[in-house]
Amino acid sequence: MLKRPAAAALCSTLVLSFAAAPAAQPPVAATVIRAGRLLDPEAGRILANQIILVEGNRIRDVGPNVAIPAGAQVIDLSRMTVMPGLVDAHNHLALTYKPEPENNVYYYTYVQESTALRAIQAASNGMQMLSSGFTIVRDMGNNGNYADTALRQAIEQGWIPGPTIINSGLIIGGMGGQFFPTPEMAKEHNIVYPEYLDADTPDEIVKAVRQNVLFGARVIKICVDCKPYGYTADEIRLFVREAAKVGMKVEGHVQTVNGARNAIEAGIWSIAHSTGLNEEMHTLMAQKGIWRAGTDTPDTLAGHPVSPQAYQRTVASLKDAYAKKVPLTFSTDADYYVAGKTRGEVCLEFLKTWKDAAIPNADILRAITINGYKVSQTETTRGPIKAGYIADLIAVPGNPLDDIEALKTVQFVMKDGLVFKRDGVMTPAAFFHGGPVNGWRIR
Numbered sequence: 001m002l003k004r005p006a007a008a009a010l011c012s013t014l015v016l017s018f019a020a021a022p023a024a025q026p027p028v029a030a031t032v033i034r035a036g037r038l039l040d041p042e043a044g045r046i047l048a049n050q051i052i053l054v055e056g057n058r059i060r061d062v063g064p065n066v067a068i069p070a071g072a073q074v075i076d077l078s079r080m081t082v083m084p085g086l087v088d089a090h091n092h093l094a095l096t097y098k099p100e101p102e103n104n105v106y107y108y109t110y111v112q113e114s115t116a117l118r119a120i121q122a123a124s125n126g127m128q129m130l131s132s133g134f135t136i137v138r139d140m141g142n143n144g145n146y147a148d149t150a151l152r153q154a155i156e157q158g159w160i161p162g163p164t165i166i167n168s169g170l171i172i173g174g175m176g177g178q179f180f181p182t183p184e185m186a187k188e189h190n191i192v193y194p195e196y197l198d199a200d201t202p203d204e205i206v207k208a209v210r211q212n213v214l215f216g217a218r219v220i221k222i223c224v225d226c227k228p229y230g231y232t233a234d235e236i237r238l239f240v241r242e243a244a245k246v247g248m249k250v251e252g253h254v255q256t257v258n259g260a261r262n263a264i265e266a267g268i269w270s271i272a273h274s275t276g277l278n279e280e281m282h283t284l285m286a287q288k289g290i291w292r293a294g295t296d297t298p299d300t301l302a303g304h305p306v307s308p309q310a311y312q313r314t315v316a317s318l319k320d321a322y323a324k325k326v327p328l329t330f331s332t333d334a335d336y337y338v339a340g341k342t343r344g345e346v347c348l349e350f351l352k353t354w355k356d357a358a359i360p361n362a363d364i365l366r367a368i369t370i371n372g373y374k375v376s377q378t379e380t381t382r383g384p385i386k387a388g389y390i391a392d393l394i395a396v397p398g399n400p401l402d403d404i405e406a407l408k409t410v411q412f413v414m415k416d417g418l419v420f421k422r423d424g425v426m427t428p429a430a431f432f433h434g435g436p437v438n439g440w441r442i443r
């Protein structure tokens with residue numbers, strides 16, 4: 001009986017105190033970027049002297065005459081080209097195989113490096129990617145026991161800077177995945193597993209997709225034809241249906257024409273690698289609007305030689321895909337160490353293949369930005385420099401429409417409205433927190 005009036009009194013006190021303090025909310029920090037040139041990759045054009053207003057983690061306004069709020073931090077990029085962040089549509093941040101001690105055989109990397117160690121390496125690789133301007137990375141498996149989910153969560157929670165991670169969890173394939181395990185290995189699942197999730201029957205396919213969803217995947221990755229029997233079009237349809245229940249898409253690792261045919265027939269979202277993609281497959285992919293993540297390896301990576309014949313095939317395939325209007329993404333599969341280069345610098349070396357395929361700079365820029373947002377399913381929230389979008393953007397000297405090499409000299413990076421790199425130097429202090437700042441319950 002006594003509590004009721006006391007509670008009522010408390011309520012009215014609270015109402016009064018709120019009414020007396022309407023400005024209790026802290027003002028949203030505003031940042032204004034003066035862009036000498038602003039690249040719109042969709043239109044393939046540059047707009048001069050634009051102002052970008054960022055409030056909190058979002059772009060509020062863009063244009064030549066945006067009003068600058070009092071007290072706003074002004075960043076002068078009037079000598080730069082500001083542009084949307086880059087996307088690598090196929091990488092593996094928790095895997096770096098190297099000459100020592102494993103002689104570049106990643107089978108041994110799995111044996112020697114724990115998931116925990118690889119997660120820390122993934123955090124470092126993520127920062128290296130961000131420093132080169134990659135604000136989104138699709139991380140397509142081979143990350144130990146869900147190190148990719150841990151990386152995504154740590155970045156989303158605000159513990160560390162990094163690209164937005166669209167991760168696949170474990171790659172699903174027939175027993176052994178991309179490997180041919182010994183019976184001992186396969187039976188106990190304690191060597192080279194958990195790199196792969198076995199799924200050889202319809203029940204196992206459903207269960208494997210659900211396991212990845214439960215453990216934080218954002219996309220499903222399957223081995224279409226890593227085994228001689230591979231998956232039929234019907235089996236791939238089952239993956240696609242099961243993933244679609246939670247709005248996820250399916251990427252297929254494809255290495256044979258037969259595998260490509262089955263994946264295309266099943267209406268897969270994206271195909272990784274180009275070895276199975278001949279002219280007929282490109283025609284079918286263009287008809288169905290299937291993304292090509294060709295992972296088009298250049299011939300200039302020290303310690304990772306590509307034969308002239310193999311490189312010519314890669315270039316010819318990319319050229320054919322472009323001519324046939326296959327939807328193209330910039331994708332690297334760069335999951336190895338190249339002496340003297342960061343992970344981001346290694347990825348940008350892949351521009352050489354696109355140049356050698358004679359793809360116009362405007363279309364390379366579309367592939368590495370807009371198409372990347374689309375294949376990552378972020379195109380309505382993150383990517384374009386437009387009002388309402390999350391504030392990810394980068395700046396380079398020069399004009400990448402004239403010289404695509406300009407992408408290799410990223411001087412400025414903003415991620416989620418925070419400055420990560422300025423005047424060519426990483427300045428990540430604003431990203432580090434002792435605890436989650438964006439919600440702990442992120443799966």
Ligand SMILES: [Zn+2]
Pocket residue numbers: 090091092140333
């Ligand atoms: Zn890969």
